[in-house]
Amino acid sequence: MPAKPPTLILNAFEMACAGHICHGLWSHPRDETHRFGELAYWEEVARTLEEGMFDGIFFADGLGVYDVYRGDYEIALREGIQVPRLDPMLIVPTMAHATRHLGFGITSSVTYEPPYLFARRMSTLDQLTGGRVGWNVVTGYLDSAAKGVGLGAQPGHDDRYDRADDYMDAVYGLWEGSWDDGAVRLDRAGRTYVDPARVRRVVHDGPFHRVDAPHLCAPTPQRTPVLYQAGASDRGRRFAARHAECVFVMGPNRAVVAGIVHDLRRAVEEEGRDPYAVRVLAGLNIVVGATDAEARDRLAEYRLHASPEAGLAHFSATVGIDFSAYALDEPIRYAPNEGGRSALEAFTRRGGGKVWTVRELLDAMPLGSRVHTFVGSPEAVADELQAWRSEANVDGLNLIRTVAPESFRDFARLVVPVLQERGLVGARRAEGTLQRKLFGEADVLPASHYGSRFRGDGGRGRPD
Amino acid sequence: MPAKPPTLILNAFEMACAGHICHGLWSHPRDETHRFGELAYWEEVARTLEEGMFDGIFFADGLGVYDVYRGDYEIALREGIQVPRLDPMLIVPTMAHATRHLGFGITSSVTYEPPYLFARRMSTLDQLTGGRVGWNVVTGYLDSAAKGVGLGAQPGHDDRYDRADDYMDAVYGLWEGSWDDGAVRLDRAGRTYVDPARVRRVVHDGPFHRVDAPHLCAPTPQRTPVLYQAGASDRGRRFAARHAECVFVMGPNRAVVAGIVHDLRRAVEEEGRDPYAVRVLAGLNIVVGATDAEARDRLAEYRLHASPEAGLAHFSATVGIDFSAYALDEPIRYAPNEGGRSALEAFTRRGGGKVWTVRELLDAMPLGSRVHTFVGSPEAVADELQAWRSEANVDGLNLIRTVAPESFRDFARLVVPVLQERGLVGARRAEGTLQRKLFGEADVLPASHYGSRFRGDGGRGRPD
Numbered sequence: 028m029p030a031k032p033p034t035l036i037l038n039a040f041e042m043a044c045a046g047h048i049c050h051g052l053w054s055h056p057r058d059e060t061h062r063f064g065e066l067a068y069w070e071e072v073a074r075t076l077e078e079g080m081f082d083g084i085f086f087a088d089g090l091g092v093y094d095v096y097r098g099d100y101e102i103a104l105r106e107g108i109q110v111p112r113l114d115p116m117l118i119v120p121t122m123a124h125a126t127r128h129l130g131f132g133i134t135s136s137v138t139y140e141p142p143y144l145f146a147r148r149m150s151t152l153d154q155l156t157g158g159r160v161g162w163n164v165v166t167g168y169l170d171s172a173a174k175g176v177g178l179g180a181q182p183g184h185d186d187r188y189d190r191a192d193d194y195m196d197a198v199y200g201l202w203e204g205s206w207d208d209g210a211v212r213l214d215r216a217g218r219t220y221v222d223p224a225r226v227r228r229v230v231h232d233g234p235f236h237r238v239d240a241p242h243l244c245a246p247t248p249q250r251t252p253v254l255y256q257a258g259a260s261d262r263g264r265r266f267a268a269r270h271a272e273c274v275f276v277m278g279p280n281r282a283v284v285a286g287i288v289h290d291l292r293r294a295v296e297e298e299g300r301d302p303y304a305v306r307v308l309a310g311l312n313i314v315v316g317a318t319d320a321e322a323r324d325r326l327a328e329y330r331l332h333a334s335p336e337a338g339l340a341h342f343s344a345t346v347g348i349d350f351s352a353y354a355l356d357e358p359i360r361y362a363p364n365e366g367g368r369s370a371l372e373a374f375t376r377r378g379g380g381k382v383w384t385v386r387e388l389l390d391a392m393p394l395g396s397r398v399h400t401f402v403g404s405p406e407a408v409a410d411e412l413q414a415w416r417s418e419a420n421v422d423g424l425n426l427i428r429t430v431a432p433e434s435f436r437d438f439a440r441l442v443v444p445v446l447q448e449r450g451l452v453g454a455r456r457a458e459g460t461l462q463r464k465l466f467g468e469a470d471v472l473p474a475s476h477y478g479s480r481f482r483g484d485g486g487r488g489r490p491d
Numbered sequence: 492m493p494a495k496p497p498t499l500i501l502n503a504f505e506m507a508c509a510g511h512i513c514h515g516l517w518s519h520p521r522d523e524t525h526r527f528g529e530l531a532y533w534e535e536v537a538r539t540l541e542e543g544m545f546d547g548i549f550f551a552d553g554l555g556v557y558d559v560y561r562g563d564y565e566i567a568l569r570e571g572i573q574v575p576r577l578d579p580m581l582i583v584p585t586m587a588h589a590t591r592h593l594g595f596g597i598t599s600s601v602t603y604e605p606p607y608l609f610a611r612r613m614s615t616l617d618q619l620t621g622g623r624v625g626w627n628v629v630t631g632y633l634d635s636a637a638k639g640v641g642l643g644a645q646p647g648h649d650d651r652y653d654r655a656d657d658y659m660d661a662v663y664g665l666w667e668g669s670w671d672d673g674a675v676r677l678d679r680a681g682r683t684y685v686d687p688a689r690v691r692r693v694v695h696d697g698p699f700h701r702v703d704a705p706h707l708c709a710p711t712p713q714r715t716p717v718l719y720q721a722g723a724s725d726r727g728r729r730f731a732a733r734h735a736e737c738v739f740v741m742g743p744n745r746a747v748v749a750g751i752v753h754d755l756r757r758a759v760e761e762e763g764r765d766p767y768a769v770r771v772l773a774g775l776n777i778v779v780g781a782t783d784a785e786a787r788d789r790l791a792e793y794r795l796h797a798s799p800e801a802g803l804a805h806f807s808a809t810v811g812i813d814f815s816a817y818a819l820d821e822p823i824r825y826a827p828n829e830g831g832r833s834a835l836e837a838f839t840r841r842g843g844g845k846v847w848t849v850r851e852l853l854d855a856m857p858l859g860s861r862v863h864t865f866v867g868s869p870e871a872v873a874d875e876l877q878a879w880r881s882e883a884n885v886d887g888l889n890l891i892r893t894v895a896p897e898s899f900r901d902f903a904r905l906v907v908p909v910l911q912e913r914g915l916v917g918a919r920r921a922e923g924t925l926q927r928k929l930f931g932e933a934d935v936l937p938a939s940h941y942g943s944r945f946r947g948d949g950g951r952g953r954p955d
Contacts, residue, residue: 043615045684054679061677061684064618064711066588090607092705100687100705107684111675111709113615120585121619124530143639144554144603151507151577154528155585175607177701211575213525215518218798220509220525220571223564237641241556241564245575247528334682 029303029466035451036423042087044112048427050395051334053107055430066121073122079439083130086115091169096340097351106337123156130461132161142197150244158248158460163255188262193235199481200229202251205242249460250471268294277310285419308425312400315441319404326402338395358382405441493767493930499915500887506551508576512891514859515798519894530585537586543903547594550579555633557808561815570801587620594925596625606661614708622712622924627719652726657699663945664693666715669706713924714935732758741774749883772889776864783868790866802859822846869905
């Protein structure tokens with residue numbers, strides 16, 4: 028059974044765009060994120076992370092543009108708030124080819140694409156990367172994305188998760204149930220490339236999705252990619268408890284995140300799984316310098332280029348409240364959308380439940396982001412990470428970028444050696460798939476995971 | 492205006508699987524196509540083609556499995572007939588990163604994915620490859636693919652093309668109309684990443700597809716990828732006449748193909764375009780040796796590993812007739828499906844309209860493929876290509892692989908120098924996008940192309 032990992036999982040948080048979480052920093056003279064359309068840029072990032080002993084890189088993604096703040100997307104364009112944005116899937120193969128160990132988490136929504144197509148895309152990535160991909164399952168929440176694909180608005184929040192559960196059953200059938208191990212024979216003399224007796228048609232019949240076909244891909248190193256989830260609502264947590272193997276959490280401080288992690292691990296246990304069968308990674312902004320003073324100087328310099336208003340516009344879209352409708356010192360009488368309630372509550376909980384004003388929100392976003400920012404020397408950062416590990420019970424870090432790729436390089440150069448001295452980062456890498464690297468057990472989903480029920484003809488894939 | 496190109500366009504025909512067109516050759520001891528899941532393999536292929544002065548590589552793709560022959564897909568699995576198969580899009584970035592000039596044609600269907608998602612995928616590829624992608628527009632024809640995505644059967648043939656026309660209008664709006672040139676300012680001092688005044692929402696309202704959003708990607712080097720089409724039906728030709736910039740043709744001999752090309756160029760002209768605004772590439776099997784005798788020996792050796800029956804199973808799926816239902820010498824009273832009629836007629840026309848038997852079909856597929864196979868010395872191959880150019884009025888070659896990548900290497904090593912001596916292949920490469928390389932005009936769609944009407948606010952993208 029998985030135990031709490033002895034070392035910290037180090038993950039870099041990315042998106043195929045300029046402004047990701049810390050908004051406005053694209054305007055910093057050393058920031059290179061506008062190069063997100065160059066494969067050479069991503070190759071450099073991949074090598075920096077691999078040499079820096081990072082375990083993985085995780086790409087956020089989404090389809091819409093942020094148009095809640097002021098009711099349009101003008102500031103989203105002007106400040107490059109996750110737009111323009113490319114499809115991250117197409118960047119991953121080049122990063123994988125330049126590395127040997129780095130894992131790749133990819134966000135993709137279950138709302139817009141048939142499971143049969145998506146299953147092949149992920150199998151292709153798993154094959155090409157030698158079993159190093161993860162999938163962050165999201166349901167989509169922006170009406171602007173729904174409009175892009177021809178719908179008037181998103182389906183309701185809980186309905187989206189019901190659809191997502193159904194989607195998962197369909198792709199598990201394709202990944203786990205359609206092809207047995209050893210189906211690919213490549214027997215030249217016997218003229219048998221694939222043994223037909225070891226391939227079966229997957230028949231999945233609703234309630235929302237249908238499949239009636241064999242998977243197009245032979246078994247890949249992991250079959251099912253490592254499953255990530257970040258949903259913070261009650262329904263999202265139930266979904267994560269069943270499916271997720273890694274969960275990203277973000278919050279204003281350790282105490283708030285500790286509560287989130289506690290609830291999550293309990294939900295995982297209620298699902299019949301080991302509470303450490305889910306690795307929890309905390310999203311953090313970190314500004315490091317050789318000394319505390321240097322780190323503070325660096326923060327001050329970064330702040331000159333950040334845009335708290337852009338952070339506010341992003342936050343408006345997340346929670347579904349147009350903060351521009353408030354006067355600066357007017358209390359926010361918020362009625363956030365369903366997915367956003369938990370985000371807003373987690374954020375404002377650090378104020379002890381008090382009602383915030385927009386001015387206070389802006390003040391809390393010095394780097395254009397609502398996420399907690401820690402500033403300090405390498406030793407102070409290592410202390411902080413240890414504290415997050417012990418007090419918030421997280422397994423690792425999802426490092427948000429500030430000025431990039433400088434912030435990844437700084438972390439790798441300054442903090443990782445300290446973590447290694449303390450035994451929190453190993454000296455060597457484990458071999459095998461991302462699944463094996465994270466849990467040390469097998470290259471594929473463990474038998475205790477719900478998805479493994481779809482293996483062979485035990486699942487809904489009926490022998491053909 | 493485009494003229495007939497002075498040199499031959501050399502294109503390699505590929506698919507992300509083992510058995511593509513010449514079936515059974517996966518069992519040849521030197522065949523390496525089972526390595527299609529390795530990025531290193533595709534990098535080697537890309538370098539071979541780039542060094543061999545190829546202009547492009549074109550990936551076929553599809554979603555279904557071939558299950559018409561005998562009513563199941565047993566032989567498709569046993570002989571690896573285009574299965575297992577990966578998503579070719581994810582292979583292209585690595586091949587592009589390893590080359591500088593090679594173009595990439597990618598087949599993708601307009602039937603399964605919303606235009607808004609697909610437009611971003613292609614823009615991402617165009618950006619990452621520096622403007623070297625093409626899109627082969629297909630509508631899908633296999634009921635087995637429809638079942639995979641949860642439909643009972645494919646929509647009717649002409650209806651699919653009506654949907655495809657609508658899909659094209661939606662993606663033209665996103666690619667050509669949503670972002671003006673110069674929209675990305677990256678003005679750090681002025682805090683303007685994107686000028687909002689130069690981005691507009693695309694509003695496309697049916698009849699089949701809807702979009703109401705700005706494109707997620709800034710303008711890429713080509714904006715619209717070079718458009719390929721291979722439909723051979725009347726409705727397919729009308730579609731190609733409007734949209735296509737490259738068309739693939741396959742046929743049993745030059746005379747048959749000459750007729751197809753004549754009809755196509757006339758249809759292009761009727762659409763108000765220059766007949767040479769469409770580059771036509773002939774799909775050919777070529778087996779070359781240092782001498783005619785060596786080439787014949789090589790063919791004989793390849794034939795030992797080919798599977799004409801697998802070729803017949805593939806052909807069954809193409810035309811929608813189960814050839815296994817016929818006795819070997821029984822005349823085929825065919826009633827092919829709509830898309831397949833032209834394929835069968837083109838094939839059987841070389842028999843002067845006579846009714847074929849299955850035995851005769853098998854005899855006509857020595858390399859497990861119905862496509863014309865030419866065998867000879869480098870000079871003989873060059874003569875043959877010149878004859879195709881002058882008699883069938885094609886602009887280049889879509890080289891089908893036999894034993895691979897050996898057959899690409901052989902062509903590059905033996906035939907290309909002869910073509911260069913004859914001035915049919917240049918000594919140097921043109922710079923610029925694939926669009927510019929093919930037509931020598933601009934990096935983007937010419938003003939004479941239908942898609943250019945969607946530029947700026949002249950198309951259906953309404954200013955926001």
